[in-house]
Amino acid sequence: MSKTIIYTARVEFGDCDPAGIVWFPNFFGWIDAASRHFFASCGVPRWEETTRTLGVIGTPLVDTRARFVSTASYGDTLQFAVHIREWREKSFVQTYRVTRDDPEGETLILECEEVRIFGGKRPDGRMRALPIPPEIRALCE
Amino acid sequence: MSKTIIYTARVEFGDCDPAGIVWFPNFFGWIDAASRHFFASCGVPRWEETTRTLGVIGTPLVDTRARFVSTASYGDTLQFAVHIREWREKSFVQTYRVTRDDPEGETLILECEEVRIFGGKRPDGRMRALPIPPEIRALCE
Amino acid sequence: MSKTIIYTARVEFGDCDPAGIVWFPNFFGWIDAASRHFFASCGVPRWEETTRTLGVIGTPLVDTRARFVSTASYGDTLQFAVHIREWREKSFVQTYRVTRDDPEGETLILECEEVRIFGGKRPDGRMRALPIPPEIRALCE
Amino acid sequence: MSKTIIYTARVEFGDCDPAGIVWFPNFFGWIDAASRHFFASCGVPRWEETTRTLGVIGTPLVDTRARFVSTASYGDTLQFAVHIREWREKSFVQTYRVTRDDPEGETLILECEEVRIFGGKRPDGRMRALPIPPEIRALCE
Numbered sequence: 375m376s377k378t379i380i381y382t383a384r385v386e387f388g389d390c391d392p393a394g395i396v397w398f399p400n401f402f403g404w405i406d407a408a409s410r411h412f413f414a415s416c417g418v419p420r421w422e423e424t425t426r427t428l429g430v431i432g433t434p435l436v437d438t439r440a441r442f443v444s445t446a447s448y449g450d451t452l453q454f455a456v457h458i459r460e461w462r463e464k465s466f467v468q469t470y471r472v473t474r475d476d477p478e479g480e481t482l483i484l485e486c487e488e489v490r491i492f493g494g495k496r497p498d499g500r501m502r503a504l505p506i507p508p509e510i511r512a513l514c515e
Numbered sequence: 516m517s518k519t520i521i522y523t524a525r526v527e528f529g530d531c532d533p534a535g536i537v538w539f540p541n542f543f544g545w546i547d548a549a550s551r552h553f554f555a556s557c558g559v560p561r562w563e564e565t566t567r568t569l570g571v572i573g574t575p576l577v578d579t580r581a582r583f584v585s586t587a588s589y590g591d592t593l594q595f596a597v598h599i600r601e602w603r604e605k606s607f608v609q610t611y612r613v614t615r616d617d618p619e620g621e622t623l624i625l626e627c628e629e630v631r632i633f634g635g636k637r638p639d640g641r642m643r644a645l646p647i648p649p650e651i652r653a654l655c656e
Numbered sequence: 657m658s659k660t661i662i663y664t665a666r667v668e669f670g671d672c673d674p675a676g677i678v679w680f681p682n683f684f685g686w687i688d689a690a691s692r693h694f695f696a697s698c699g700v701p702r703w704e705e706t707t708r709t710l711g712v713i714g715t716p717l718v719d720t721r722a723r724f725v726s727t728a729s730y731g732d733t734l735q736f737a738v739h740i741r742e743w744r745e746k747s748f749v750q751t752y753r754v755t756r757d758d759p760e761g762e763t764l765i766l767e768c769e770e771v772r773i774f775g776g777k778r779p780d781g782r783m784r785a786l787p788i789p790p791e792i793r794a795l796c797e
Numbered sequence: 798m799s800k801t802i803i804y805t806a807r808v809e810f811g812d813c814d815p816a817g818i819v820w821f822p823n824f825f826g827w828i829d830a831a832s833r834h835f836f837a838s839c840g841v842p843r844w845e846e847t848t849r850t851l852g853v854i855g856t857p858l859v860d861t862r863a864r865f866v867s868t869a870s871y872g873d874t875l876q877f878a879v880h881i882r883e884w885r886e887k888s889f890v891q892t893y894r895v896t897r898d899d900p901e902g903e904t905l906i907l908e909c910e911e912v913r914i915f916g917g918k919r920p921d922g923r924m925r926a927l928p929i930p931p932e933i934r935a936l937c938e
Contacts (some may be wrong), residue, residue: 683826
């Protein structure tokens with residue numbers, strides 16, 4: 375388990391497609407920002423610093439699942455509630471519940487569940503999953 | 516079942532993040548282009564035209580699942596093999612197998628499976644799922 | 657002349673390129689959002705509404721000039737000071753001064769000057785420049 | 798003067814905004830890809846390699862000017878004719894003429910002129926303009 379952090383995004387005109395609704399890849403852009411925002415809010419430093427101290431260059435995605443419930447359009451403000459549901463040996467499960475506050479109450483826009491790793495570089499330059507750094511996990515709990 | 520169509524994308528410098536690899540939301544941008552390319556290759560006209568003829572404004576995503584296997588970087592050319600695995604009453608399952616041709620053979624980059632609908636506008640402006648238009652299904656098989 | 661409105665943007669990891677700095681097209685994304693934010697802050701309604709009331713579908717860009725002074729990276733918060741410098745008969749000049757507050761003071765990131773029009777659709781579907789709607793100009797001054 | 802290289806881009810649904818036309822920041826994305834494509838076509842290696850051999854980490858933009866003449870929409874294929882108009886001591890002027898082949902002939906979409914530098918990192922991590930590397934200039938002429 376972990377803290378839950380809220381990331382807020384405004385939907386802009388350019389985030390929407392010719393159907394007038396958010397073009398779905400942009401949701402993943404905000405989700406990635408929300409993931410990073412989660413770690414920053416917990417006190418995890420920039421990846422340049424963790425590269426030096428822990429060999430962690432970032433948290434690449436290995437698996438994602440998203441369920442789109444309602445559309446959103448420009449002018450909307452979206453709340454992304456971010457949470458780490460599970461810590462595994464070399465990966466973790468990060469979840470996102472995305473909502474919009476409407477006059478008639480909260481509207482669920484989408485839910486997303488990801489598996490990410492703490493990525494390090496192998497000598498040949500390829501990415502590998504590092505064991506969860508205990509320093510980072512402690513900051514997030 | 517359906518035809519399988521190949522969509523090709525070049526990875527550009529600006530598609531990559533500070534870790535030097537494709538920023539994952541960009542994969543979903545190409546996947547969305549590949550989905551549209553599939554229909555265009557099958558002879559389905561632009562959504563403006565199907566809006567007039569069938570009330571179909573596009574194929575919004577309701578669910579997606581992706582598994583990221585290898586990273587990609589700028590200079591790479593990626594092949595997206597697109598296919599409709601299943602036709603349901605008011606939705607369909609579209610799949611993507613993304614590969615790169617390397618000197619030592621084909622490298623699997625990611626696999627993605629989506630549920631999409633043929634979307635129409637309700638009188639209140641919200642989106643609804645239309646029954647699969649038989650004209651479109653016939654073009655895709 | 658016009659009001660000056662401040663639009664604020666956070667720079668995210670995914671906004672940066674393999675050199676670790678903002679990929680410049682993303683600056684134009686924020687500039688476009690800042691332009692729309694200027695009109696929204698002045699009380700101009702959404703383009704769907706102005707399409708109905710004034711025939712104005714948006715404010716397409718006809719000319720832009722930008723001068724990039726300092727780089728920015730993820731974690732930065734940028735201020736976009738937006739202003740309409742000049743109203744012409746069928747176009748207007750909108751300017752942006754983009755800064756970051758640093759410990760040692762304000763850092764200029766870039767300056768941009770655009771010519772935009774209030775766009776309407778011609779019967780053949782192409783775009784044309786409408787005379788500046790006095791209702792909109794009054795809201796912005 | 799330099800060679801002229803053609804970069805080709807397809808306009809996708811997701812490149813377009815609620816007005817149904819290309820959202821202009823996407824033109825700058827293609828322009829940046831076209832700039833890199835120019836150097837790649839001339840035989841200039843990836844920036845990781847030039848970082849090691851010449852200290853050149855890329856070609857950051859210092860000034861850009863674009864004039865938008867016609868709109869484009871999804872389904873269009875655009876040609877970007879890229880050229881280096883002028884070599885200065887520590888910068889160069891790169892130009893882009895963007896067209897679409899239409900049944901009635903070539904349509905001019907936009908013209909863009911940029912000033913870029915060959916960027917190196919200063920000891921404090923900030924960017925500086927390097928003298929034009931003669932090896933790179935020779936490849937481009």
